[in-house]
Amino acid sequence: QQQVKQSPQSLIVQKGGISIINCAYENTAFDYFPWYQQFPGKGPALLIAIRPDVSEKKEGRFTISFNKSAKQFSLHIMDSQPGDSATYFCAASKTGTASKLTFGTGTRLQVTL
């Protein structure tokens, strides 16, 4: 049972464009939604995270939008750069249960010149 569904599987965006990755979750108990970034040959690293008390969180060029009623959240990368080319994973858990972090299947982003 896949509790966090992520799309698209892959994405190609031109430099300067907006990259958008979407995730949907099923478990209404989830209240912590992080995004991880993974470069080839490296382990995932936390990029940005949101809790459902806000609908949007922005850190630099990265923004999470959260829609609690639709049980969806998305990552927006503004002014995408070639250095953003990586695989992005959304995840979800219930606060305080770090061992129950459920990951999406990942989106491979390629930013072209």
Added chain:
Amino acid sequence: IAGITQAPTSQILAAGRRMTLRCTQDMRHNAMYWYRQDLGLGLRLIHYSNTAGTTGKGEVPDGYSVSRANTDDFPLTLASAVPSQTSVYFCASSVDSVRDTQYFGPGTRLTVL
């Protein structure tokens, strides 16, 4: 400060052999995790440990065992490897099982023939 180290970096193993993947962290984190990463399936939790001396089963524990004798080390053992265990394995840690940010190691690429 190394963070999380994993060894070996990669390994080719004959089916039926025993293998231990090593994970060491120097951040004095209480909680540690083992994930496997497979294309199209994202990251799936194998086992976790909330604190030294305790372990728990994740989503895909069959065929794997772990131990947590001290805070720093969290080895993962495949008692009798099978080809379906071919994967990239990531060790991660968090301050504790309540605070959700997980920090990942560089991974071990394991091939079982």
